[in-house]
Amino acid sequence: MTAINLTINPELAREILVGFIKSEVTRVGFSKAVIGLSGGLDSALSCALAVEALGKENVLAVRMPYRASNKNSLEHAQLLIDQLGVPSKTIEITEMVEPLFKLDAEISNLRKGNIMARERMIVLYDQSEAFKGLVIGTSNKTEILLGYSTMYGDSASALNPLGDLYKTQIRQLSRAMNIPTPILEKAPSADLWADQTDEKELGFTYAEVDQLLYLLVDQRYSPQEASEAGFDEKFVHAVMKRIQRFQYKRMQPPIAKISNRTIGYDFLYLRDWGT
């Protein structure tokens, strides 16, 4: 097996990401941010970076438990809130989502999970207006590539500081930023139903898949070269298929071109236009 080193310089990553949050929030006239704290690692790291960028009083942490959420999730989020000293709100989503669940006795866990993720988005964007802060994203490179998210749910944000870091690297940076140990050490989970963990659901570990993704994406290995580097052929194939299948989740919906100048094709401006 080829030695694959995903180690990052955490000080440099921190400096670039803190600068990114500061720049992208303040250049459009905002000074505050809103983050949904799940009790997990990604949102904890996003929150810590935002605090460094904007100051603790300018970052609102929102906990959005559901009736069946793991009790640890709330506690772990509270650990971080206490450590960072940020203002926080707890808004339970049970009464918002259950009326919808009840409309269909056959509703699946997946549908419930999607509804909860989107309900949390609604709450966050409402707090965004109330607190006058931009919603900071928490999706990492691993889950974006694997399409392991709910569109317009947990993937929705105004800006995402973590989207170019693999889960393994998120863990490394979180350690350097003193994220509380219980958050660092627990198994990653979307906590949408009891005993759900990412790795159980995906069928492989982050440590494995991050190394493979690094070769396929960052180092431009062909699937065959990745197999030759020591990865199981079926695993490589399954991951490639996931990356391709979920491309749609990484894009804006395509606009059918009719005119001479069409948004997305030949009407091209950066979002930071004029700022």
Place this chain on the structure above:
Amino acid sequence: MKINLALAQTNTKLGDVEANLAKHLDYIQQAKNEKADLLIFPELSLTGYGLQDLVASVAHKPTEDDPVFKHLLNASKDLDLVVGFVDEDSRHRFFIASAYLSGGKTLHVHHKVYLPTYGLFDEGRFFAWGDKVRAFDTRFGRMGMLICEDFWHASPPYLLWLDGADLMLFSSASPGRGLNDKEKLESARWVERVTKAYASMFTSFVIHTNRVGYEDGLHFWGGATAFDPNGEELAHGPYNEEAITYSQLDLNQLRRTRARLPLLRDERTNLTASELQRILQK
């Protein structure tokens, strides 16, 4: 002769030339207060980098009747300036350009000759390709200017060297990329390695400045540098923040280095030319 050099690493407002001009005038005043002779701004310092469909609306001409350049030309009566802008020619082609301004005149304009159009870059889609690499005379000696991707290729610095440039002025809007466990980003390490190498190989002063700030998710890393004809670092600006870095260049170093190491004297340009002819005719 000595030159008091000032390297500006600025952030820009994307597409807002007026705001960027105001920053230039502010930096010029600061450099003037420090008695700088030459102040160099990064690539596209008057416009910002990711221009896309903004290109036509931010273009200017480096002439006295231009509403932006009239201020810069006026300022160049006190100290020489290199500024980055979008140049529009008489037939409405748009170039990524650097202008050298001195004594109220535009001494030289360089159009970027290598437009990266791969990976995260899309310059060839929006800009015309420059077609000249020329050294030019200044009150401090003969210089040459290149813009970012121009010096990722070995031939433009080589041509400037043969055309008599003893000072190479490089400017960039270099997006940071390649974070690993090293102290610096891969992109920063690459640029510092090659600029130092050019100074050593061409026994010349090689000066580089790079912008800072963010555009969408892109981050520009700064880190201006000056290397002397021995390849020794004279100055190094900070990373990731706006700054002016000052350095005094002792031009007599050219003589001392080349007396010891006559690479320029021994350069076999006819051999290069004849072999190049042969290779091109293949």
